[in-house]
Amino acid sequence: MEGLIAAAICLIIALYGAIRTVLERNTLLRLPFVNVMNFGIAGLIVFILPHPLTLVAAAAYFVGSTLEANAIASAYARRKPK
Amino acid sequence: MLEEFGRIVVAAVIAWILFLSIDIFWRLPQTGGVSGADAIGKAIAGRGGDQHGGWMMGNIVCSPDASAGTLLAACGVFVAGIPGGFAAAILVYIGNRICHDKGYAGTSGALIATFVVAGFMQVGFLASDFIAGMVLAILTIQGLSHTHASRLIGYIWRWRA
Numbered sequence: 001m002e003g004l005i006a007a008a009i010c011l012i013i014a015l016y017g018a019i020r021t022v023l024e025r026n027t028l029l030r031l032p033f034v035n036v037m038n039f040g041i042a043g044l045i046v047f048i049l050p051h052p053l054t055l056v057a058a059a060a061y062f063v064g065s066t067l068e069a070n071a072i073a074s075a076y077a078r079r080k081p082k
Numbered sequence: 083m084l085e086e087f088g089r090i091v092v093a094a095v096i097a098w099i100l101f102l103s104i105d106i107f108w109r110l111p112q113t114g115g116v117s118g119a120d121a122i123g124k125a126i127a128g129r130g131g132d133q134h135g136g137w138m139m140g141n142i143v144c145s146p147d148a149s150a151g152t153l154l155a156a157c158g159v160f161v162a163g164i165p166g167g168f169a170a171a172i173l174v175y176i177g178n179r180i181c182h183d184k185g186y187a188g189t190s191g192a193l194i195a196t197f198v199v200a201g202f203m204q205v206g207f208l209a210s211d212f213i214a215g216m217v218l219a220i221l222t223i224q225g226l227s228h229t230h231a232s233r234l235i236g237y238i239w240r241w242r243a
Contacts, residue, residue, distance in 0.1 A: 059154055059173035
């Protein structure tokens with residue numbers, strides 16, 4: 001049972017990040033909340049499947065989502081003002 | 083059960099101090115590393131936050147920094163012990179290179195966090211406490227109030243600079 005509370009905390013914080021992301025109106029200010037969600041999910045992946053190779057899955061998820069946030073932010077920053 | 087809550091809170095405080103001091107040591111609040119991080123910093127400053135704190139929060143979003151290093155190192159120690167922490171440092175370095183970052187903060191954060199987590203495991207903590215603790219620590223910076231978090235980072239940054 002050890003680690004169950006830790007997994008629950010990761011899940012609750014990931015859900016909280018997702019809800020705050022939906023409620024926020026400014027696209028750029030949504031990204032820090034997405035970041036919180038990514039941290040929670042990456043931790044949760046390791047709790048759901050405790051195996052050495054899971055680390056690669058968690059890192060791939062985290063790096064991929066960070067790269068996406070980076071791409072969204074830079075594309076949004078460079079967009080032409082209407 | 084309450085004991086695990088207490089350990090997680092203590093681990094969150096340790097992880098918070100660890101990743102903030104490494105990020106500020108590597109000068110993350112100095113400027114937005116990429117155009118996206120710069121834009122996020124300016125958006126946070128536009129809402130009444132601190133410019134340097136906003137840049138650091140943008141940098142955390144746009145590239146795996148010491149906070150990601152701490153999280154993945156704790157995950158690595160959880161699944162495979164200290165070698166798992168080193169593997170996490172390598173994965174964070176690869177991730178940094180993909181995101182056009184030099185990778186100092188993430189890699190050094192993962193390596194230092196590996197030893198911190200392994201050290202605290204000797205005194206009764208679990209690696210899982212540090213995973214949940216790091217998620218709690220990032221919640222306080224990125225998830226509660228951007229304005230207040232950026233002002234706090236800006237205050238610490240001016241003290242360092």
